[in-house]
Amino acid sequence: MPKLLKTQVAIIGAGPSGLLLGQLLAKHGIENIVVERQSKEYVLSRIRAGVLEQGTVGLLDEAGVGERLHREGLIHHGFDIAFHDHHLHLHLEQLTQGKYVTVYGQTEVTKDLSDARQASHLDTFYEASHVQVSELLTKKPLVQFEQDHQAYQIEADYIAGCDGYHGVCRASIPRESIEEFERVYPFGWLGILSDTPPVQEELLYGNHPNGFYLCSMRSHTRSRYYLQCSVDEDIANWPDERFWDQLQSRLPSSISANLVRGPSIEKSIAPLRSFVAEPLRYGQMFLAGDAGHIVPPTGAKGLNLAASDIYYLSNALIDFYRQSNPKGLESYSRTALQRIWKAERFSWWLTNMLHQFPEKSGFDQRIAQAEFDYLCQSELAQKALAENYVGLPY
Ligand code: FAS
Numbered sequence: 001m002p003k004l005l006k007t008q009v010a011i012i013g014a015g016p017s018g019l020l021l022g023q024l025l026a027k028h029g030i031e032n033i034v035v036e037r038q039s040k041e042y043v044l045s046r047i048r049a050g051v052l053e054q055g056t057v058g059l060l061d062e063a064g065v066g067e068r069l070h071r072e073g074l075i076h077h078g079f080d081i082a083f084h085d086h087h088l089h090l091h092l093e094q095l096t097q098g099k100y101v102t103v104y105g106q107t108e109v110t111k112d113l114s115d116a117r118q119a120s121h122l123d124t125f126y127e128a129s130h131v132q133v134s135e136l137l138t139k140k141p142l143v144q145f146e147q148d149h150q151a152y153q154i155e156a157d158y159i160a161g162c163d164g165y166h167g168v169c170r171a172s173i174p175r176e177s178i179e180e181f182e183r184v185y186p187f188g189w190l191g192i193l194s195d196t197p198p199v200q201e202e203l204l205y206g207n208h209p210n211g212f213y214l215c216s217m218r219s220h221t222r223s224r225y226y227l228q229c230s231v232d233e234d235i236a237n238w239p240d241e242r243f244w245d246q247l248q249s250r251l252p253s254s255i256s257a258n259l260v261r262g263p264s265i266e267k268s269i270a271p272l273r274s275f276v277a278e279p280l281r282y283g284q285m286f287l288a289g290d291a292g293h294i295v296p297p298t299g300a301k302g303l304n305l306a307a308s309d310i311y312y313l314s315n316a317l318i319d320f321y322r323q324s325n326p327k328g329l330e331s332y333s334r335t336a337l338q339r340i341w342k343a344e345r346f347s348w349w350l351t352n353m354l355h356q357f358p359e360k361s362g363f364d365q366r367i368a369q370a371e372f373d374y375l376c377q378s379e380l381a382q383k384a385l386a387e388n389y390v391g392l393p394y
Pocket residue numbers: 012013014015016017018035036037038043047048049050051106128131162163164165166167168169269270271288289290291297299300301302303304306
């Protein structure tokens with residue numbers, strides 16, 4: 001016999017989207033339950049995004065989880081782009097009249113959010129299996145799942161599908177009620193984490209004849225590097241030495257000697273895709289974050305788009321419960337999708353400029369070179385890139 005639970009908002013997924021939504025709703029007295037398929041340890045072990053827009057930082061502050069972020073996060077006023085051996089520095093603060101980004105790993109964001117949720121004693125079910133959502137077109141949608149051999153059923157007013165690209169929520173929407181747009185890239189990113197000082201203080205995105213590379217970091221002593229690799233790459237073929245050799249060969253000659261090698265503490269391959277589902281609502285269920293869209297990580301938009309979705313959805317739910325005003329819920333999908341598609345465009349554009357496409361013709365490669373040359377010569381082009389990188393307004 002299932003244990004019957006009731007709540008106002010049932011949140012599927014304890015990644016950054018789900019946990020951030022849960023904190024913002026709880027702060028306004030809106031009951032919510034989070035249901036997560038994996039263990040808390042597994043969720044916190046994932047190494048993903050690294051760059052936060054100011055809007056994301058502001059939302060984390062509002063959720064009451066900004067203290068460690070402000071203490072340990074690194075403010076970055078610019079970043080570099082290299083094309084073969086040519087180096088361009090983008091002064092974000094000058095190009096955007098004072099905006100900047102913060103380098104603080106998604107792992108830390110998720111940890112801060114899950115610690116805050118635990119401290120708030122809010123209902124959270126980790127290691128939930130057989131998660132199902134149903135009755136989505138009724139006023140009382142249901143979430144069913146099992147945990148520790150006990151069946152549960154949650155009756156809610158609304159369901160927030162924050163369960164990522166491979167989650168159950170989007171998959172539960174009838175095919176005729178949702179449209180999906182996708183572009184799969186013919187390569188992946190091979191990422192490595194190492195306790196070594198970053199090769200330079202700010203991020204460096206590079207396009208080299210052997211492929212894209214990114215030099216990022218988590219702190220002054222922990223580096224995060226990525227190499228473009230083939231989409232079916234076997235990570236077993238990438239011992240640390242091969243990674244370091246390949247990265248060093250792609251770096252501009254002016255800094256390659258500064259690369260400090262060390263043992264990898266994490267190594268993984270992420271596929272790259274652009275993906276959007278429309279609309280981001282089905283009956284009483286809303287999709288937010290990776291459950292509704294995916295961007296190639298080139299523009300550092302994935303996590304930040306999840307944050308703006310949660311900004312729109314949390315405010316819409318607060319207006320509904322506090323002011324009996326449903327307008328935000330009715331317009332959530334349209335409002336969120338407007339910002340999503342602009343971030344999809346930016347991420348697609350930067351990915352095309354910075355990666356080597358196996359099937360690309362000489363014409364396409366010269367277009368990518370011309371994009372970079374135009375960027376180097378035009379402050380207006382740099383301003384356009386910078387305003388997207390720091391994050392377009394909500
Ligand atoms: P998430 O995928 O983070 O979280 C969804 C949660 O739902 C997970 O914990 C999952 O276990 C859970 N779930 C799934 N199915 C469920 C079910 N049936 N029932 C219950 N729970 C379920 N973005 C960047 O900006 N920069 C990067 O470098 C970057 N690298 C990435 C690398 C990888 C491998 C991936 C997959 C993504 C990367 N991203 C990056 C994007 C990433 O940061 C996402 O945008 C971010 O995790 C979005 O957060 P959520 O929407 O919470 O989705």
